[in-house]
Amino acid sequence: MDIKTLQLALALGNLSLCAALFFFGLEARRSGNPARVHATWAWAKQCQAVAWLLLYFRGVLPDFLTIPFANAVLFAGFALDAAALWEQAGRRVWRSHLLPALGVAIGMYVGAWLLQAPAGMRIAIASGAAGLFFVAGAAALGRGWSGGTPLRRYLVVTMLALSAAVVLRGLWSLLPEGVNGVSTLAVQGVGVGALYLMMLSNAFGYLLLAREQAQSELARLEVVDPLTDVPNRRGFYQALTPWIALARRPGMPTALIILNLDQFKRVNDSYGHPAGDMVLKAMVDVCKKQLRDSDQMGRLGGAEFAILLPRTSLEDASMVAERIRNAVAALPVKAEKAIINMTASLGVTVIRAEDSTVSLFKRADEALQAAKQGGRNRVVELSHQAVTN
Numbered sequence: 001m002d003i004k005t006l007q008l009a010l011a012l013g014n015l016s017l018c019a020a021l022f023f024f025g026l027e028a029r030r031s032g033n034p035a036r037v038h039a040t041w042a043w044a045k046q047c048q049a050v051a052w053l054l055l056y057f058r059g060v061l062p063d064f065l066t067i068p069f070a071n072a073v074l075f076a077g078f079a080l081d082a083a084a085l086w087e088q089a090g091r092r093v094w095r096s097h098l099l100p101a102l103g104v105a106i107g108m109y110v111g112a113w114l115l116q117a118p119a120g121m122r123i124a125i126a127s128g129a130a131g132l133f134f135v136a137g138a139a140a141l142g143r144g145w146s147g148g149t150p151l152r153r154y155l156v157v158t159m160l161a162l163s164a165a166v167v168l169r170g171l172w173s174l175l176p177e178g179v180n181g182v183s184t185l186a187v188q189g190v191g192v193g194a195l196y197l198m199m200l201s202n203a204f205g206y207l208l209l210a211r212e213q214a215q216s217e218l219a220r221l222e223v224v225d226p227l228t229d230v231p232n233r234r235g236f237y238q239a240l241t242p243w244i245a246l247a248r249r250p251g252m253p254t255a256l257i258i259l260n261l262d263q264f265k266r267v268n269d270s271y272g273h274p275a276g277d278m279v280l281k282a283m284v285d286v287c288k289k290q291l292r293d294s295d296q297m298g299r300l301g302g303a304e305f306a307i308l309l310p311r312t313s314l315e316d317a318s319m320v321a322e323r324i325r326n327a328v329a330a331l332p333v334k335a336e337k338a339i340i341n342m343t344a345s346l347g348v349t350v351i352r353a354e355d356s357t358v359s360l361f362k363r364a365d366e367a368l369q370a371a372k373q374g375g376r377n378r379v380v381e382l383s384h385q386a387v388t389n
């Protein structure tokens with residue numbers, strides 16, 4: 001395959017990825033889920049498609065377009081490829097490293113062109129820059145090496161090998177012509193072929209990271225409440241299980257508080273659902289400020305929360321609950337249209353040796369219902385006696 005055909009294949013390959021990303025974004029917007037994550041990768045593909053097209057038309061279009069400009073756009077595309085991989089790997093700090101590197105690469109290449117340096121020098125600069133950005137991308141994939149899948153490791157090794165091929169092709173161009181008896185065309189072919197394979201490896205690597213990120217987000221949402229960012233019922237039960245087992249052994253008890261915001265339905269009805277959401281988030285912040293790091297708060301659903309207090313007696317847990325009740329009542333929540341005053345009712349109990357999750361929550365719920373029936377804005381411990389109001 002000659003170089004021109006490979007350049008055209010690279011342009012078309014990147015263009016088809018651009019088209020796929022465009023339609024992916026369209027679908028996402030239609031389903032009300034705007035695709036924000038793929039923007040960097042889409043830019044990378046657009047830059048590369050434009051650059052390869054310009055390179056393909058070398059000799060037809062003016063030199064400044066097909067040499068310095070095309071290469072600068074190509075470097076930007078490679079840098080953005082690496083950036084997209086780093087973003088998918090969860091590290092967005094790439095800009096501080098990749099942007100200066102891109103600036104240096106473009107500066108060196110354009111400088112060499114303006115100074116009319118030999119073509120071999122320009123090729124070496126371009127290959128070095130490309131190799132650097134490819135290694136940066138491979139490093140993003142390689143972050144998960146120890147726990148990585150064989151596919152991930154294969155892609156890292158492939159990308160590193162292709163980076164090495166690209167850099168060696170650049171170094172070869174610095175050698176005096178004819179030294180090795182290898183045809184220049186063959187070496188050029190290896191270089192552009194490596195770039196083609198890199199386009200494919202990069203796409204696989206990117207999609208692999210995107211899939212892993214989506215999977216870990218799904219796994220997180222199974223146990224975390226997306227609104228308040230505390231464990232949901234399932235997550236809270238998971239955190240509770242070892243403490244129920246531990247309650248069968250002698251030692252300090254573990255306490256459980258159930259908190260329900262009073263008349264929360266009225267907030268939604270009067271100020272709207274978004275205001276209700278703001279109140280829920282604010283309540284979590286208020287409660288967390290009253291808790292120790294070792295305590296665990298979860299959202300059981302609606303306006304109901306549970307708080308686990310390891311190594312805490314019933315008396316101490318009631319004091320904490322009372323502190324929370326005071327804090328909730330003392331802090332008005334600023335919503336868009338109003339300042340909302342809230343109160344909360346709380347039921348407190350400790351885990352007993354014979355408890356199961358069901359019996360524990362039944363008791364805590366009885367205490368909570370007693371607080372509601374006693375007039376709300378109060379704490380009741382399992383003895384069903386209101387300790388305060």
Ligand SMILES: Nc1nc2c(ncn2[C@@H]2O[C@H](COP(=O)(O)OP(=O)(O)OP(=O)(O)O)[C@@H](O)[C@H]2O)c(=O)[nH]1
Nearest residue numbers: 260261262263264265266268273276277301302303
């Ligand atoms: N804004 C918002 N509201 C929610 C959410 N989940 C449930 N709700 C609403 O929360 C309200 C729960 O009210 P309840 O706890 O049953 O009752 P209440 O009005 O607080 O009254 P008492 O508990 O008896 O004091 C219902 O109106 C639900 O529609 C949510 O995620 N956001």
